[in-house]
Amino acid sequence: MKVKALNGFKDILPGETDLWRKVEDLARDIFARFNFSEIRLPILEKTELFARSIGETTDIVEKEMYTFVDKKITMRPEATASVIRAYIEHGLYVKKPVQRLFTIGPMFRHERPQQGRTRQFHQMSVEVLGSDNARVDAELMAMGSMLLSELGLDISLEMNSLGCPECRPGFRTNLLAFLEERKEELCDDCKRRRSTNPLRVLDCKNPSCRQIVQDAPSIQEHLCQECTSHFKAVREGLDQLGIGYSLNKFMVRGLDYYCRTTFEFVTTDLGSQSAVGGGGRYDGLVEELGGPKVPGIGFAMGMERLILLMLQKEGKEDLHAEIDLFVAGLGDDASRLAFSMIHTLRKQGVDAAMDLDGRGLKSQMKQADKAGARYVLIIGGDELAKGFGVLRNMATQEQRELPLNDEGMRVFAESISTVVS
Ligand code: ATP
Ligand code: MG
Numbered sequence: 001m002k003v004k005a006l007n008g009f010k011d012i013l014p015g016e017t018d019l020w021r022k023v024e025d026l027a028r029d030i031f032a033r034f035n036f037s038e039i040r041l042p043i044l045e046k047t048e049l050f051a052r053s054i055g056e057t058t059d060i061v062e063k064e065m066y067t068f069v070d071k072k073i074t075m076r077p078e079a080t081a082s083v084i085r086a087y088i089e090h091g092l093y094v095k096k097p098v099q100r101l102f103t104i105g106p107m108f109r110h111e112r113p114q115q116g117r118t119r120q121f122h123q124m125s126v127e128v129l130g131s132d133n134a135r136v137d138a139e140l141m142a143m144g145s146m147l148l149s150e151l152g153l154d155i156s157l158e159m160n161s162l163g164c165p166e167c168r169p170g171f172r173t174n175l176l177a178f179l180e181e182r183k184e185e186l187c188d189d190c191k192r193r194r195s196t197n198p199l200r201v202l203d204c205k206n207p208s209c210r211q212i213v214q215d216a217p218s219i220q221e222h223l224c225q226e227c228t229s230h231f232k233a234v235r236e237g238l239d240q241l242g243i244g245y246s247l248n249k250f251m252v253r254g255l256d257y258y259c260r261t262t263f264e265f266v267t268t269d270l271g272s273q274s275a276v277g278g279g280g281r282y283d284g285l286v287e288e289l290g291g292p293k294v295p296g297i298g299f300a301m302g303m304e305r306l307i308l309l310m311l312q313k314e315g316k317e318d319l320h321a322e323i324d325l326f327v328a329g330l331g332d333d334a335s336r337l338a339f340s341m342i343h344t345l346r347k348q349g350v351d352a353a354m355d356l357d358g359r360g361l362k363s364q365m366k367q368a369d370k371a372g373a374r375y376v377l378i379i380g381g382d383e384l385a386k387g388f389g390v391l392r393n394m395a396t397q398e399q400r401e402l403p404l405n406d407e408g409m410r411v412f413a414e415s416i417s418t419v420v421s
Contacts, residue, residue, distance in 0.1 A: 008111070008119030016307075023306055024104060027124050027147055034143045036100040036126060041082040043106065047074040053081040053285060055256025057196040064109040075108035079125035080257075080282070080298055081289075087129055088291035098130035104303075116273035116305045127298035132283055134230050137261045137297055138237025144265055144277060144299055145243050153309050155276060158248040159238075159263040161231040162199075163223050165284070168259075171222035172198060182212050199252045205272075218249040227260055234261055257282040261297065269312060270305055277301035323351040324416045326368035327377045327389075330361055334379040341409060348413035368394070375412075377402060 005011060012020060028038075047067050054061050054077070066075040076082055083101055086092070092099050104124045111117055126143070128136050141157060148155045163171060179186070179194050179201060186194070187206040194201065202213050223231060238245055245263075253262045262280035270276075279299020286294040325345065329338035335358055342352040353371050355364045361378070368376045378390040388401040391412070402408045 006119070008113035010118055010120070010304075019307055019310060020303065023151065023303060023310070024124070026150055027102075027104070027301075030143060030147050030150065031102045031126065034100070034139065036102045039083060039086060039101045039103050040105070041076075041079065041086060041103055043076055043108075044073050045076055045082055045085065047072050049081050049085055049289070050074055050077060053084070053255075053257055053289060054078070055197075058254055058256055060109060060254065064111055066108045066110055077107055077109045078255075078300060079103050079105070079107070079123060080127060080285075080300075083125070083127050083298075084129070084286055084289055084291065084296070088286065088289060093130060093292055093294055096130070098128065100126075100128050102126040114273075116270050116302075116308055118304060122303040123300040124303060125298060125300040126279075127296060129286065129296040130294055132230075132281075132295035134233030134261075135237045137234045137281060138241060138243070140279070140297060140299060141238060141245070141263055142241045142243050144301065147301070148265060148276070148306075151306065151310060152313060153267070153276075153306070155265045155267050155309075157243065157245040157263060158251055158266055159234075159245050159261065160248050160251040161220060161223055161227060161234075161260050162252060162258055162262055162280070163219055163227050164259050167222055167224035167227055168219075171217065171219050174217045174222065175199070175201075178216050185212055197256075200254070202250045202252050203254075213250060220247070220249050230260055253278060253280055257285045257288070259283050263299070265301070267309065269309060273305060275302075276305045276309070322372035322374065323353055324373070325350055325352045325375045325377060325412070326364070326371055326373035327352065327354040327379065328361060328364040328368065329354060330364075330378075330380040331384075332358070334381070334384050337384065337404065338377075338379060341404070344406065344409050345413060348410065350413050350416055379404065 050065060051061050060077045065077055067073070083103060087099065102125065105122065106120050107123050108120055110119055113119060126140065128140065141159070145157060162168065175198055176194070179198060183191065183194065185208060186201065187204065187209050190201045190204050190206070190209050201209060202216060204210065251262055251264060258280040260281040260283065264275045264278035266274045267276060268274065277299055279297070281295070281297040283295040286292065286296060327338040327342050329335040338354045342354050345352045353373070355367055365376065373394055376392045376394060378392065383389050383404070387404050389404050390399055391402040392399045402412060
């Protein structure tokens with residue numbers, strides 16, 4: 001009986017991993033430009049952490065978490081809660097007044113798998129803790145946009161403000177009054193949400209609910225003085241940096257902790273999975289989780305969806321690995337020499353390979369080709385006798401002789417490192 005991977009859990013195979021690394025390397029580069037430091041966190045946390053931060057009545061906590069019920073621990077469905085837990089636990093607010101943190105890794109949500117939606121998926125998450133300045137909001141969105149555009153992706157930014165504990169209750173009351181009038185037309189989920197989490201009705205995917213909320217009151221018209229000026233300052237910051245966006249008054253996001261700015265990076269190229277990333281401000285959360293009164297904001301980018309978009313755009317070509325040198329030794333003695341030679345070369349930083357199983361020249365040249373070798377060094381009986389191998393540049397087909405001794409290896413290693421650097 002063959003054992004297969006779990007439904008919704010995917011292997012990322014050689015070849016694919018190159019693209020993953022490309023995305024991750026670029027993200028690290030951009031996060032560094034914006035002065036973010038990496039934090040690495042455990043995958044398991046106490047269930048309570050997520051229930052308290054994400055919210056008991058959210059989709060994630062209600063139905064998507066992988067929880068070991070007996071042990072009261074959960075595989076993290078997102079990173080913000082863990083970042084804040086660590087921030088408080090290690091007193092990171094004492095070390096720097098404003099912490100800019102990022103983390104990259106797997107998340108787990110029990111959802112129905114489909115294109116762009118898996119049960120283990122990967123996020124790049126960034127958080128800024130310690131400032132409620134609207135420029136931070138603008139800068140974060142600018143950073144996300146920079147990442148997407150440097151990946152060559154054409155993705156739009158949508159933004160909203162959810163207000164604060166001052167102004168949201170007033171909006172909630174108005175929204176509830178509106179929903180009361182239209183309650184018969186709502187889907188079953190939204191009938192329930194009316195009492196548990198009425199704001200979620202605004203971003204219900206059900207077509208009839210979508211139609212109804214077109215007439216709903218707009219949160220943007222209910223913002224208090226301070227939230228209004230914060231929202232205005234965020235938009236000014238975006239304008240100043242030349243970041244395009246559109247306002248979406250229906251975007252409430254699936255997590256309870258957001259206040260003020262919320263945003264999503266959206267595309268029309270992924271079917272119903274339109275968001276590649278999203279985030280927002282969470283000024284009360286650190287305090288809520290037992291820390292000091294410190295504001296925060298963050299976003300998470302989903303890597304699977306980025307990779308899907310890049311594959312749609314670039315295709316799978318030219319993603320195969322490359323090596324510097326393939327040594328083709330023909331016969332036992334040449335093969336023996338090649339075995340120690342590639343070890344010497346590897347010590348000098350050369351990516352080198354050979355056929356360990358003594359196959360013929362034709363088969364070895366095929367292997368060299370598959371490995372993406374830039375050079376092949378051929379050592380047959382004659383070459384062995386003369387002490388010179390034939391070094392072939394695979395791009396130009398030029399050939400020259402290379403001494404089969406330490407000096408020859410050193411010269412080759414140096415020529416490679418000058419080409420690379
Ligand atoms: P969706 O509405 O698609 O369920 P979400 O609002 O639940 O998204 P967030 O919690 O904001 O997603 O996570 C940020 C990003 O993480 C998403 O924009 C998406 O790219 C990615 N993501 C979330 N859930 C999954 C999943 N199950 N599989 C793959 N990627 C996911
Ligand atoms: Mg979701």
